[in-house]
Amino acid sequence: MKKGLFITFEGLDGSGKTTQIKLLDDYLREKGFDVVTTIEPGGTEIGGKIRNILLDKGNLDMSHKAETFLFLASRAELVSKVIAPALREGKIVICDRFFDSTVVYQGIARGLEEKQILDMSMWATGKIVPDITFLLSVKISRGKKRMDTASKKRDRIELEKDNFKKKIYKGYLDIARKNKDRIVVIDGEKNMESIFEEIKSKVCEYLKNKK
């Protein structure tokens, strides 16, 4: 049974997830919490290998279904080896992306069936659902600019055209509307400090109410 707190971050590439996760991880550790921070795809030895296949620009012709199964395989491994044990021990788990990414990228943007993707992900994870999901919402152009400024190399999925990204941008807002109790939409275009203040206050409020 889950005893800890499960927090996930979602958004387009360059939306600032990694930056905010680092700030939250540091803050919670300083406050004395036991924190496990991880990433999707990846976060385990096998997940790391799957990540390399998924993001490899040499695999541009990968079928959408194979891509979906690889994301789910990485997640199944991460949940069973890292996330579920940590939550059972009462830890705070912070994960960079989770099933919302598959629903949006593979379900909505790739055009696979959204409900089926969610069901498969539930099956892969034993129905673990985040307690809070922060969606960092930034315009496609802003995300791109940040990636350019940081000289970040584009992986296979980041190389997709703007039309694909438009579907992701809209898809995220759509699932946020449907999951208002869980997904907190944050204006990711604000400065890092004010974004973090919003995230911190939500997490603190949640921890206070959980006591």
Ligand code: Z5A
């Ligand atoms: N994917 C999928 O299709 N299906 C799935 O089920 C899953 C994933 C789980 C994984 O890529 C890819 O897999 C991803 C979705 C897909 N592809 N896309 N697109 P990844 O893990 O390698 O990377 P990412 O998650 O897409 O994004 P990222 O490159 O890690 O970016 P980020 O974490 O969101 O942003 P950041 O590194 O924190 O910030 C980027 C730069 O902006 C950096 O220089 C910061 O200093 C700067 N920054 C951050 N915040 C701000 C603010 N507020 N103002 C100004 N500058 C800022």
